[in-house]
Amino acid sequence: MENTHLSQAIQFIFAGLTSGSIYALVALGFDIIYNVTFVVNLAQGEFLMLGAMTMISLHSGLKLPLPLALVLSTLIVGCVGILFDRFAIRPLKKPSIMLLILLTLGGSTFLKGVALLIWGKDPYTAPTFTRIKSISFLGASFSPQMLWVIGTLVIVSFVLWFFFERTLIGKAMRACAENQRAASLMGVNVKTFVMISYFLGGALGALGGMLVAPISFMVYDEGTMMGLKGFASAVLGGVGSYPGAVVGGLVLGLLESLSTGYVSSIFKDIVAFLVLLCILVLKPTGLMKRSDE
Amino acid sequence: MGRINAWRFAIVPVVICCLSLFWGASIASAQKKPAIKLGVNLDVTGYGAWLGEPELRAVQLFAEQVNARGGIDGCPLELVVYDNESNPEKSSSNARKLIQRDKVTAIIGTAITATSNAAKSVAQEEKVVTYSLSGSYEPNYADSFTFATWVHTSGMVETIYDYFAKKGIKRVATLCATDSTGQTWHDETEKSAKKYGFEIVSERFNVKDVDVTAQLAKLKATNPQALIVGVSGAPNAVVAKNFNQMGFKIPYVTGHGNISDTFLKLMEGNEPETLLLPGAYYIVWKELPDAYPQKRLMKEFAEAFQKKFKKEADIYAVVAYDAARVTAEGMRQAKPEGSKDSLKLRDAMELIRNFPAVYGGTYTFSKEEHRGIKKDAAVMIQVKGGKFVMAK
Numbered sequence: 001m002e003n004t005h006l007s008q009a010i011q012f013i014f015a016g017l018t019s020g021s022i023y024a025l026v027a028l029g030f031d032i033i034y035n036v037t038f039v040v041n042l043a044q045g046e047f048l049m050l051g052a053m054t055m056i057s058l059h060s061g062l063k064l065p066l067p068l069a070l071v072l073s074t075l076i077v078g079c080v081g082i083l084f085d086r087f088a089i090r091p092l093k094k095p096s097i098m099l100l101i102l103l104t105l106g107g108s109t110f111l112k113g114v115a116l117l118i119w120g121k122d123p124y125t126a127p128t129f130t131r132i133k134s135i136s137f138l139g140a141s142f143s144p145q146m147l148w149v150i151g152t153l154v155i156v157s158f159v160l161w162f163f164f165e166r167t168l169i170g171k172a173m174r175a176c177a178e179n180q181r182a183a184s185l186m187g188v189n190v191k192t193f194v195m196i197s198y199f200l201g202g203a204l205g206a207l208g209g210m211l212v213a214p215i216s217f218m219v220y221d222e223g224t225m226m227g228l229k230g231f232a233s234a235v236l237g238g239v240g241s242y243p244g245a246v247v248g249g250l251v252l253g254l255l256e257s258l259s260t261g262y263v264s265s266i267f268k269d270i271v272a273f274l275v276l277l278c279i280l281v282l283k284p285t286g287l288m289k290r291s292d293e
Numbered sequence: 294m295g296r297i298n299a300w301r302f303a304i305v306p307v308v309i310c311c312l313s314l315f316w317g318a319s320i321a322s323a324q325k326k327p328a329i330k331l332g333v334n335l336d337v338t339g340y341g342a343w344l345g346e347p348e349l350r351a352v353q354l355f356a357e358q359v360n361a362r363g364g365i366d367g368c369p370l371e372l373v374v375y376d377n378e379s380n381p382e383k384s385s386s387n388a389r390k391l392i393q394r395d396k397v398t399a400i401i402g403t404a405i406t407a408t409s410n411a412a413k414s415v416a417q418e419e420k421v422v423t424y425s426l427s428g429s430y431e432p433n434y435a436d437s438f439t440f441a442t443w444v445h446t447s448g449m450v451e452t453i454y455d456y457f458a459k460k461g462i463k464r465v466a467t468l469c470a471t472d473s474t475g476q477t478w479h480d481e482t483e484k485s486a487k488k489y490g491f492e493i494v495s496e497r498f499n500v501k502d503v504d505v506t507a508q509l510a511k512l513k514a515t516n517p518q519a520l521i522v523g524v525s526g527a528p529n530a531v532v533a534k535n536f537n538q539m540g541f542k543i544p545y546v547t548g549h550g551n552i553s554d555t556f557l558k559l560m561e562g563n564e565p566e567t568l569l570l571p572g573a574y575y576i577v578w579k580e581l582p583d584a585y586p587q588k589r590l591m592k593e594f595a596e597a598f599q600k601k602f603k604k605e606a607d608i609y610a611v612v613a614y615d616a617a618r619v620t621a622e623g624m625r626q627a628k629p630e631g632s633k634d635s636l637k638l639r640d641a642m643e644l645i646r647n648f649p650a651v652y653g654g655t656y657t658f659s660k661e662e663h664r665g666i667k668k669d670a671a672v673m674i675q676v677k678g679g680k681f682v683m684a685k
Contacts, residue, residue: 011510123527134538260507
């Protein structure tokens with residue numbers, strides 16, 4: 001009996017880490033755009049959906065090899081992010097926070113509409129990246145895709161850290177985040193960096209989508225819920241904090257799977273969001289952000 | 294202002310001319326026998342279009358066949374078709390238009406639950422027979438003028454349980470969604486388990502979940518002999534992937550809402566070893582023995598539909614065709630003239646007994662039973678090699 005309890009616990013943790021990693025990738029996309037532009041991009045979930053759909057079309061439809069399909073989809077959705085900035089956000093004469101949020105909401109509906117026209121209402125799914133059916137570990141079993149998800153999250157976190165801390169472009173982007181005016185006085189072209197942030201936001205969303213497609217399925221309106229969960233993760237970790245996004249995502253994923261396992265699957269979302277509320281009441285700035293920031 | 298008034302006066306004679314033409318035309322046809330008008334209120338566009346479209350075709354095919362055979366008691370059957378665009382408001386205004394302006398005797402439609410519920414109040418107010426084609430519409434209530442097709446979920450659950458009993462399966466696990474379809478499946482599987490003396494453990498999941506291994510791990514610990522997944526459509530992909538990955542070998546049973554090509558495509562490569570669903574006999578009509586009483590009907594319908602539309606008739610076309618057949622049978626008994634006779638029509642339809650269904654089984658109606666079709670119309674179906682076949 002002890003053994004089943006242990007293997008069940010491990011199964012719950014695996015389940016939580018898998019969905020948590022996806023939430024974290026979406027949350028990272030939120031944070032990058034937020035940090036440079038102070039816009040909460042509600043279309044982040046649609047970037048995820050677009051990434052998954054494009055990858056499925058390129059890989060299963062056009063029969064491109066998987067790595068090529070992955071790279072191409074990331075680039076394509078990154079470019080969609082740039083277009084989104086160029087044609088939806090930038091033409092605004094007097095941007096106010098309310099207006100910008102409404103704009104991204106409109107953008108999300110627009111992207112959903114476009115996806116509906118291209119891919120229709122049918123759900124699509126993709127084969128896992130590796131051909132192994134499942135991996136067993138101490139009586140629990142998980143999909144090899146989970147390793148891809150978690151691995152990608154680790155690599156992306158490291159690359160982002162390196163980019164923002166060690167490269168000039170990354171430092172310039174952080175400067176924009178601190179103070180756009182001062183940054184532009186120092187010769188930083190803020191507009192270019194806003195563009196880069198949207199590219200990164202789109203690309204990260206797409207990555208999340210491509211990783212989740214083989215685990216679940218993708219429909220034109222599937223991104224919205226993911227975007228919401230990603231946003232909740234970003235808030236939980238502290239909006240604008242990259243480590244916060246990762247921790248927030250994983251914590252939310254684990255909360256969901258552990259409440260399914262040890263409380264009840266009917267109350268899963270209620271339990272998860274209750275804990276989230278409690279954390280935010282106790283620490284309004286989020287888990288990973290100092291209150292003096 | 295003057296010009297507008299002049300236009301208005303110009304319209305009057307035009308309208309009078311049109312009306313008199315109409316009058317003349319109806320007098321001309323009355324010399325034969327008056328047409329019986331059948332309203333069609335379907336979701337031909339909008340998100341219910343994938344149901345509404347084959348359903349409309351089936352009703353059109355039926356009207357053509359009836360009129361080719363001399364109509365109903367010599368009266369030609371005339372269709373009046375309105376598209377409700379899958380919009381509940383449009384559905385209720387269509388129903389009103391059909392009854393008040395077109396004076397139809399009965400209405401076939403609609404395809405989805407939301408539009409059916411919207412048309413229900415009009416049907417009750419005007420007392421005109423309305424035949425819903427939506428699977429989860431509930432037609433049985435006091436003084437009902439509405440009818441419904443499809444075997445109810447409770448009948449489908451019993452079909453599954455009969456099969457389990459035959460296979461010696463007694464410990465059942467269920468994983469039902471938290472949406473309304475899942476809730477019905479959850480309640481019905483629990484309710485019938487008592488009757489059959491099955492042990493049942495249940496878990497729930499959200500249709501937006503990307504992982505259900507936590508739920509499956511809990512179910513696995515109880516060592517079930519079969520899993521029933523109460524959900525329609527895409528979320529089955531998530532459950533099936535996790536199910537395979539966790540090494541389950543027991544039968545995977547899911548709802549009758551999944552009988553579609555989209556489902557087959559979605560499950561391709563992720564099919565559990567034994568993938569079962571309950572469904573209408575029509576789905577496997579080619580496999581049925583010639584002795585099956587409705588096989589000839591099924592074959593005739595499938596071939597006529599294929600010939601006229603160059604397309605295979607799916608189960609949605611079948612329910613619409615059956616609804617039109619039952620209504621016409623009622624009309625044969627009641628001989629109605631216009632919408633004021635719909636009460637007579639309803640009472641006649643309630644007397645229909647053992648009327649063979651293209652769906653499978655037979656229709657037997659009564660005052661309390663407006664669905665008319667029971668679990669004997671359903672059979673266990675298995676997915677094998679990307680096709681629906683009869684489960685052995």
